[in-house]
Amino acid sequence: MPDVENLLDIRRLISDIQHKKLVRSYDIALRTEELLEELISKGQWKSAKELMNLVKTRIQLVRENLPQEATAPNIMRHTLKVIREEYQSASKKKDEGQSLHELVTATPSNVLDYSDSLIDLRSSIVDHLTEYKVELESSSENIAAQALEHIHTNEIILTVGKSKTVEKFLKRAAKDRTFNVIVVEGAPLYDGHTMAASLAKSNIQTTVIADSAVFAMMSRVNKVIIGTHTVLANGGLRAASGIHAVALAAKHYSVPVMVLSHMYKFSPTYVGSPNHEAFNVCVSPAGVIPYATGPILKQIEVYNPVYDYVPPELVTLFISHQGGNSPSYVYRLLSELYHQDDYDL
Amino acid sequence: MDKMKSKASTDGSTKKEKKNKRKQSKDSQDDVKPISNEVSCEDNKNELVDEKNDSTKNDATAQKLSEKELRRLEWEKKLQSQKGDKEVTTISNTKTTQQQKQLSEKELRKLEWEKKLQEQKAGDTANSALSKAELKAKRREQQEAQRQAKLAAEKAKKPPSTTPTKDTAKEVSKVEKKTVPKKETKKIIDLHRVQLVQHLYAEMPQKQDSKLLVYNNIHPAFVKLGSQYLNKTILGSNARTLALMAALKRLIYDIQTPPKQELCRYLENVLQTCTNFLQNCRPFAVSMVNALRNFKLHSTQIDTNLIDSEKKARLQDIIDVYINDDIYKAGDAISLKVNEKISDGDVILIYGCSSLLKKILVDAHKDGKKFKVIVADCRPLLEGKEMLRRLVVAGIKCTYIFLNGASYVMNSVTKVLLGAHALLTNGYVMSRIGTAQIALVAKAYNKPVLVCCETYKFSERVQTDSFVYNEIGDPDLLSKTPGTEDPSPLSKWKENNKLTPLNLLYDVTPPDFVTAVVTEIAILPCTSVPVVLRINAIDTT
Amino acid sequence: MDGAKVREFFCKIIREDEDVSVGVAAIRTLMEIIKHSKSETVQELETNLKDGINVMKNTDYPVAAINSGCELFLRFITLAALDTRCFSDCKKIMLDRGHLFIKKLDEARGKIVRLASKFIEDGSKVLTHSRSRVVLQTLRKAHKQNKRFEVFVTISAPDNSGKQMCKELQAEGIPCTLILDSAVGYIMEQVHFIMVGAEGVVESGGIVNKVGSYTMAVCAKEMKKPFYVLTESFKFSRLFPLGQQDLPEEYKFKSSVRKSSDLKKVHPLVDYTPPAYITLLFTDLGILTPSAPLSTYKNIIWKSIMNMTPIQDVLIMDH
Amino acid sequence: MLRKESQMVHKENIVQAIVLTDTFDDEFLPISEHLPHALLPVFNRPLIDYTLEFLSLGGIEETFLFSSAHVEAVKRYVNKCIENGEGWTLTMKVNVMVSESCRSFGDCLRDLDAKGVLRGEFVLLEPGTVSNVDLLPLLKKHNITTKSDKGCAMTLILQESAIRGIGRCPHEELLVATDSHSKLLFYKKLGSSKDNKLEFPLEIFLDNASVSLHHNLNDTHMAICSSSVLPLFSDNFDFQTKDDFVRGLLMNEEILGSTVYCHILKGNQFAGSITNWRMYQALSYELRNNWVHPLIPSTKRNRKLKNDVFIGEGTKISETAELNDAVLGDDVALGKNVRIEDSFVFSNTKIGDNVVITHSIIGEHCTIQSGSEITSGSILENGCVLEKDTFVKNSLLVAKIPDNYENGDKLADKAYRLRIFPDEDDNISINELDRKLSRLDIGDFNYESDEIEDAFSDSGDEQLSYTQTPPPDDTKLFYTEVIDSLTRGLEDKLPCDNLILEINSSRYAYNVILKEVNFNIVKAVLILSLRQPETTQYFGNLSRVLTYFAPVLKNYIRNESAMKDCLEAIQDVAVSSESLHEKCVTFILQYFYHKDYISEDAILNWFSTLTTSSKLYKQVKPFTDWLKEAEEESGEEESEQ
Secondary structure, three states: OOOHHHHHHHHHHHHHHHOOOOOOHHHHHHHHHHHHHHHHHHOOOOOHHHHHHHHHHHHHHHHHHOOOOOHHHHHHHHHHHHHHHHHHHHOOOOOOOOOHHHHHHOOHHHOOOOOOOOOOHHHHHHHHHHHHHHHHHHHHHHHHHOHHHHOOOOOEEEEEOOOHHHHHHHHHHHHHOOOEEEEEOOOOOOHHHHHHHHHHHOOOEEEEEOHHHHHHHHOOOOEEEEEOOEEOOOOOEEEEOOHHHHHHHHHHOOOOEEEEOOHHHEOOOOOOOOOOOOOOOEOOHHHOOOHHHOOHHHHEEEOOEOEEEEOHHHOOEEEEOOEEEOHHHHHHHHHHHOOHHHOOO | OHHHHHHHHOOOOOHHHHHHHHHHHHHHHHHOHHHHHHHHHHHHHHHHOOOOOHHHHHHHHOOOOOHHHHHHHHHHHHHHHHHHHHHHOOOOHHHHHHHHHHHHHHHHHHHHHHHHHHHHHHOOOHHHHHHHHHHHHHHHHHHHHHHHHHHHHHHHHOOOOOOOOOOHHHHHHHHHHHHOOHHHHHHHHHHHOOHHHOOOEEOOHHHHHHHHHHOOOOOHHHHHHHHHHHOOOOOOHHHHHHHHHHHHHHHHHHOOOOOOOOHHHHHHHHHHHHHHHHHHHOOOOHHHHHHHHHHHHHHHHOOOOOOHHHHHHHHHHHHHHHHHHHHHHHHHHHHHHHHHHOOOOEEEEEEOOOHHHHHHHHHHHHOOOOEEEEEEEOOOOOHHHHHHHHHHHOOOEEEEEEHHHHHHHHOOOOEEEEEOOEEOOOOOEEEEOOHHHHHHHHHHOOOOEEEEOOHHHEOOOOOOOOOOOOEEOOOHHHHOOOOOOOOOHHHHOOOOOOEEEEOEOEEEEOHHHOOEEEOOOOEEOHHHHHHHHHHHHHHHO | OOHHHHHHHHHHHHHHOOOOOHHHHHHHHHHHHHHHOOOOOHHHHHHHHHHHHHHHHOOOOOHHHHHHHHHHHHHHHHHHHHOOOOHHHHHHHHHHHHHHHHHHHHHHHHHHHHHHHOOOOOOOEEEEOOOOHHHHHHHHHHHHOOOOOEEEEEOOOOOOHHHHHHHHHHHHOOOEEEEOHHHHHHHHOOOOEEEEOOOEEOOOOOEEEEOOHHHHHHHHHHOOOOEEEEOOHHHEOOOOOOOOOOOOHHHHOOHHHHHOOOOOOOOOOEEEEOHHHOOEEEEOOEEEOOOOOOOOHHHHHHHHHHOOOHHHHHHHHHO | OHHHHHHHHOOOOOOEEEEEOOOOOOOOOOHHHOOOHHHOEOOOOEHHHHHHHHHHHOOOOEEEEEEOOOHHHHHHHHHHHHHHOOHHHOOOEEEEEEOOOOOOHHHHHHHHHHHOOOOOOEEEEOOOEEEOOOHHHHHHHHHHHHHHOOOEEEEEEEEEOOOOOOOOOHHHOEEEEEEOOOEEEEEEEOOOOOOOOOOOOHHHHHHOOOEEEEEEEEEEEEEEEOOOHHHHHHHOOOOOOHHHHHHHHHHOHHHHOOEEEEEEEOOOOOEEEOOOHHHHHHHHHHHHOOOOOOOOOOOOOOEEEOOOEEEOOOOEOOOOOEEEOOEEOOOOEEOOOOEEEOOEEOOOOEEOOOOEEEOOEEOOOOEEOOOOEEEOOOEEOOOOEEOOOOEEEOOEEEOOOOOOOOOOOEEEOOEEEEOOOOOOOOOOOOOHHHHHHOOOOOOOOHHHHHHHHHHHHHOOOOOOOOOOOOOHHHHHHHHHHHHHHHHHHHHOOOOHHHHHHHHHHHHHHOOOOHHHHHHHHHHHHHHHHHOOOOOOOHHHHHHHHHHHHHHHHHHHOOOHHHHHHHHHHHHHHHHHOOOOOOOHHHHHHHHHHHOOOOOHHHHHHHHHHOOOOOHHHHHHHHHHHHHHHHHHHHHHHHHHO
16 A cells, blocks of 8 residues: 555554454544544645545445444544535535436536535534534433433343443433343353443342343343444344344344444445355354363364344334434434445445 | 082192082082072172171071071171261261161161061062062162261262262362351342242252251162252253153162052152152153153052062063153154154254254264254353264264354254253243244244154143243352353352342243144144143043 | 327337336437427427327336336426526437436446345345346346356246246356246245346335236245345336225236226236335435335325335435 | 654553564475475465464564574565555564574574563564464563562463364373462473373472362463573573473572463463464364454455365366365466365465365475375475376475485476485375374364263263163263272272172162173272282282182172173173283183182183184183083093992
């Protein structure tokens, strides 16, 4: 790559993620946002077009190195949208949009290619981004704030594994209401244990069950509240492995499944099939069967998938900082968040 | 007699001596034919005595000593040796007293014994054979006394596992840890019960040892069995039933009907206490209940004026027949039926560990079918590992996943085979926790789900959720996380009474997840369980 | 340019050019009409065009496509008319817009193919219905990306267009099996997903397509197989059928048939597949999710009042 | 520029690592002739690349590549990477150090000491280490130990594994003893040494409250070193390898005043080292199966096909090719019906039609003409050319004429056999030992599977056993218990009837059927009595023991069937223990006969069951003959009377 220096920021971000210095999607989001601000305010670009190219190359880079990572690209996609908007408002030009009508009526004169440089573009974009940053920071707060709308007294809520957002959500609710939480331990990470411990600390009656007991317990559960890794364009989820089964069980007992998700988790990607390489990833089998098991390992295959694909019909509600939405509405949110052209980069 | 003497004399053997020795023995046999079997039965019962010292040899050889004296003498010997034994295994006073009690009642029994023998002596050689049999029995009794004492002593020392567990050391330490704060932990446990499952039987590790001690006068085989159930060394309904049957046989073999009592009647009482004891160790599996019922049913049908040994024989083969027909033959039949359904290139998903499934798959493999098996497994029991090993050993190509991975692999699966703990009248399948989930996922990908289950596991019970009847396993199993060095944050759950690990053992699978149930009778939909039950009911009566 | 001419021209296009969809053909014809029309005012022209459209509708080609295509085209014409003063250059504008329009349409298919071919994985089994150009090209593309996959095509009575589809695929060297329409249920178990084209996409997010699609979709739903629809956006039409009966006659029957009295006795050409059965719509505007299942009445009302299905979004943009 | 960046970022206490790039042995012949070990392709990616990525992920900030052979190649590669800005170059500074003079591991460290580039603790890697361990915690741990124990020089990092596990190389069988603070007390590479005897110095157990012995460990060839290590090497010139070093420190701890600790990797952490072809194979396997995740064979470079085949760019697989567990490099050309299993083919190699390659490694730019077969651990050097229908088995091939050339070594004018091990003969059949020690693990599962079999039948829980209770394993346990009690009895002269009681009780504990009981007890007794030192009065001892156990025997051998069991036991012992003294069998038989444990008829019946060919038969024959004629005689005598 010729301009290694320019891409250094993003590559550092990538390596940080790889080095597990950044783990929570929230941190990644903030970090990305800062990175972009940096880029926009300091980076050498003349026109919106150049800037967009800069961002796009970064997105590509992330895609190459971290195919599973969704947050960073989404943030950047959104930024692209911001840039477009700012540009349009700056240069009184309308986006040619998607509809045939506009395609046709568009005359060369008013086609906008983001090429011409505008004076106050930089500052305006930065302003816009800072707003966005505030939005990000307050996001999980806003989500938690809705807790009381969803949790009533003495109900039994089931959650899987560990999610900071869910934790916050439940704890907030626990301030004014008493209810029971069933935590599924979520093998092979068992981060459900940490979750349970912390919930119990803040005085929530917590029960820990193994993944196998989900179906058994589900008949008594009133709500399933989970976090997710990504929300896909069709309203499906890419969530921790095991959640598909949970969602199915919930469906069977028609228990509502609520997914807490920040805006930056909505990504405009579709999946062909759940086993798609790009979609799922198998990590070290050690979590499932210890290396010391011996010769038998040579003769068996062991899968330790990280994600599950949860089809949209199993999800009842998405709760983002803007409030609740049904899966069928996701495409709408997406078109608000990102620009059509930036969907697949 | 002279035989003995000559033997004593012979060491470096020259042919000459050998010759006349053989001659002597020969004619001795010739002229003392009638007593020959007495001789044999004599040194039978001497087994405890004669090694003691030469003196015993002498009185062994002293032909004319009456049986009675002999026995008394032997009895003293036994007492001595037992005392010796007592000293060897140093045990708490309670134990010794208990043992004494055993001994005393043993003495009683002995007396009955001798009476009986008297009568038999009166009888001709025909029942001397019988007396022999009973002598054997008696001997065994005595040894049990030993063993029970031993066993009790062991209990006193290290609580569970009369069977060698891999790390008794750890066990011990664990228990010691627990036994110290026994009182309050117990309280906490109660506090810690999830309301939903308050009513269920919960296994409490810290009570294990005490449990085994409250009962005495249980046949050792059952004591052992109990502990094996308790610490889950015997797991899975088939194995549990088989073990129970084995113990029962043992019991029948050893049992001594007190005078003016009918064997079956007496046996029933004894059995009752034993089963109570077992129940206390761990609730019965449906299969066990059925098996016992069957046994009782048939035992009542034995005509009462047979002599005990024959009754015993009858009882024994009631059990054998049952084991053979309802378990093994059934297994074979099922295996055949399923194998018709397994074809080359199949990918078969199974869950946990089931002897029946193992058998089926191995058979299929032997038939040269080319198929892959995916073993799904889940904490805390991780039975799947066992299954995996067995299949791999059998040379079947396997894949191993956790339950969470089920959705990931399900796409590639062609059939799902499941074992069952019991099949309920309303068509629900009761099985190891997690089975329902597998079935659920399979349904979602609409893959055929076959539940393999012998009809002797069918139950009249009706159940629609997993709470009404279930068991709760040791919660500590959940708080242990494998692999990681640092203890899981759960490990201190006892301190925080808001935090409760819940470890259910079974769940029920609704019939609409199950394509069919494979039984030895036929492949049928779950819903036709009651029909089968009817049939069984008819042909058993 | 009189009716006879129009029909003759229209049919000629379709006959000659394999790859042209009926819709495009119709639009071309309209262009032709504009070229040759002697009319002096926009109104006249429009009437001409309308006549032309009717003529085409009365040919035996699927009306759905013709309809939506022309509808769209006309709309632009009128728009064009607004922002010009003298008729001559208005006509000119119309023409070059027309060309641009057609160009876009041709590109559209390429876009769809690009999107859809990603969804065909190595070793997958695809089921398709009748003959659709987009599907055909998508499969071709995937084959070129040397993915190994297998295709099942329904013979799709009455016109047996499936046969041709099958031929074309085999020509490409794609392993392909022709199956009976009635065998859909049988085959469904083993296929991984379904890919069909569409003659028209309606506001609800459902599609109008060769009869049998509905059966297939329902079957797919039951067996939990994804049902993908590939279609250009010019096939979107302002129509909200509530069921099969609600479909306009002209969609369902050839004009010739329509004239003959009793329609009960006649087999329909198309059926309507509600959005609930469609997994994804691949269009040149990107991948769309058909709206949430329109199972409940309330839902329908809400949707139709607020124009909120993805399809409607697009359409609204256009008006 | 980049370098500067990374320097700027961290000024203080940089975490350093040393990577040696040369194995100072000929393990990797003949490939190592031309290809530096560091650049050995693993899934078409140089080995060193994995190592460096691991280091950067592990939190290392500065790495010294220390190489003495093929220096240029390594340098070139590293610089290339830095230019392309590979992932690891960001957070880690890499400098290549050269010293042609070094001839051993020890030399390198001495040289390093001289150069004095290292400050404080550092991580030391022998060549070819691949891992996913997070090093920082380990460094911290080491740090803490140094606080408590000033002398702590090194923390060895060992991987928990299993006997006969995948990545367990028989050449590197390791046995370690540690105390409760995981301080190393004893360290021995069993290697391929045949002797299965091992002696621990007694003081280990005398001096320490608790000692834990590990035999289930793999050496990862990683170590965390205090600054004192390098001086130690400089001071002691006899330290050639790390093992020397460790052994040296252990032996004269008080002199050098420094100690070694070890850390055992468990759970998700994995580490292994490619020290020979076998480990190369094993680690490829582990990489493929994500054991080293996040380090995985890059999908960019490889295409993964079904049944675990990886192929590089530009490699075409014809439909007829039959591939299994194979890794093919870039631009490999395959002919028709080629079969490749468990093998590695490096880049730009041409393989003709109907070629079979199993358990072998083919270097770059080789040409294998149609019909050839290459099997069982053969390794071809770069640029070898095999003529049509050549058959190669378990041998190393080089392109040029080797020094120790003997005629018959020539296969083609660009393929010669290379002899390293004198004992090596090409057309020997691969027997068990060779299989264990061959360069590549020549797959052979059955022995493992039965190993597993008893692995869990030993475990003694009859859970779910479909077999009749009592299951076989119980009798086994019973047997062992009997042995125990008898030995105890023998040692502290317990009265036999106690023994009998014990035996009986254990009999019921495992409720064993009578037959088994007799059989096992007799067997036990015999085994015990045969455990006598091979001295002159062997038989004396034997009979003494037997007489001691007489009561026991007498108690159990009571009727015909029992005698039969007894005899079977004898037979069993006789057959199983080869060491059994020639005359023993006859002796025992006689003894038993005279003591009238077993009757004459029983013996004869039993004897008739023996297969006439068997060794046992021959041994027993004379005795039985003698019996027979005795019989006759007695018969005569009677007639006389």
